[in-house]
Amino acid sequence: MSGSDNNLSHHRSRFPNRSEIVVVGAGAAGLAAARTLAVRRKDSNCRIRVLEASDKIGGRMFCEEIDGFHVYSGASVIHESFATTRELARELDVELHQSPKKKGGQSYAGDRFWGLYVGGSLKQTLQTLQTLFFSPQHTLADNVEFMRLFAMLRKRAKDLDFEDHTRMLDLDTEQSFAEFARANSLTRYLKQAGELDLNCFAAGSSEQVGAAYGMSLLWLWTINPKTRNHLPKQGIGTLANALVDACTSFIQVSTTVARIIIEDGRARGVVTTSGEKIEADAVICATTASTAARIIPESLGKLRAVREQVSYSSCCNVAFGLNANILADGSHAALFPPESPSFLTMVTNLAAMTPDAAPSGKSLVHALIIGEHARALFALDDGEIAGRVIEEMRRFFPAMPEHPLFARVYRWPEALCLSPGGMLRNMHDVRMRLHKCMRGLFLAGDYTRLPSLNGAVKRGVEAVEASLAYIASAEAANSR
């Protein structure tokens, strides 16, 4: 943590020919920006400061090790289309492994779990057939709708991409995914599987998620049978920690930015909540949209779209260290559709993808609770939340112990950006306009691209390139 840099406050570009860039927020976007600046600084001669409000680094990709368990608090999965994130892992010498083709999960319907497995044992194949023919959640009509959606999305498969969403901007109408489903007679599919999948991938409902974002989430994470993930063997924490290590010396934790200073149409620095003024030649705002809208001066009506268009889901993610697996063999998740008699949405055991996330013979299980159920839990303390979740899990998983090895509660009032209909296009426009009317200020954060870890990382890298180009052109203009 760069306490030693504090004396730079009030002294803009103190070193001749040395520019200052302040990054607000040390989540995936801010860290990717800081790391890129660190790599580029030899030739760009920039001084970097990252100001992070929390005492922990990583934002929604924060990970921690607890008694040999590699616990994640938010993001856990790197999709194979996350090209920028995978490239970052390669540069940081973090080895990623493709998840096995064999995968499986269960969902709860009519008082029991039903399994769906890809490439499993004969027994699992028979269980899958049983689910398709007899589960109350699956009917022939639903499956026909699913096949229709599959065909629609396959036609646009090349455009549905976490790396470059600009090819799918035409799909980003005002429609929510629920409206899109109704307009295309896909409501049975939505009830059968789509709603639950969106609950799990966005912690939100089909009414909240935009049509284009819903299509890309469903295609990339679940509908496309070729979907694979790429993760370090101990889980995403290996990548998160390598990224933090690469830029830790620039990061000042427990430092909340109250306001970004804009003067004469240019970003001039920031003021922290403790009143410290930190001057800068460029500012990268790598927070959520709601914080960005709060700390960027109100008078800038151009940012109204950020405030009005971007919304987030809420969730509570509770991690448990256990002596044994509580889910069915070969199943990495147990899902609870909205109408099921539980406040749980999903219970996961990522061991199938990250075999070394837990010490040998032990198991790391996460319970996800979304929406109003999560918000109700936020009022309780961590011990009470863990107690309620354990009690609930014991109703459905008989092997769940009353006293796990540990429980860790992560609260996310702003969990995943829901990308409501039209947000992608609007944010695209906002970035273009901002570039012209507020020079030296660069928005990062996952909401500025297709929301995901990759969107955040990619935007962090892009914001650095844009800020360095801005500084270089300002310096060139000054020297004329």
Ligand SMILES: Cc1cc2nc3c(=O)[nH]c(=O)nc-3n(C[C@H](O)[C@H](O)[C@H](O)COP(=O)(O)OP(=O)(O)OC[C@H]3O[C@@H](n4cnc5c(N)ncnc54)[C@H](O)[C@@H]3O)c2cc1C
């Ligand atoms: C439970 C959960 C599961 C998820 N799973 C996945 C997944 O598997 N795959 C995937 O791709 N994505 C997943 N996501 C989404 C992913 O985590 C985010 O898209 C990504 O991490 C966002 O990064 P960010 O840098 O944009 O924002 P954040 O991580 O929110 O970072 C913003 C940072 O800014 C700091 N900050 C805020 N205000 C201020 C201020 N005033 N001054 C200074 N600092 C400030 C915050 O403390 C924070 O550290 C998940 C999210 C959650 C919550």
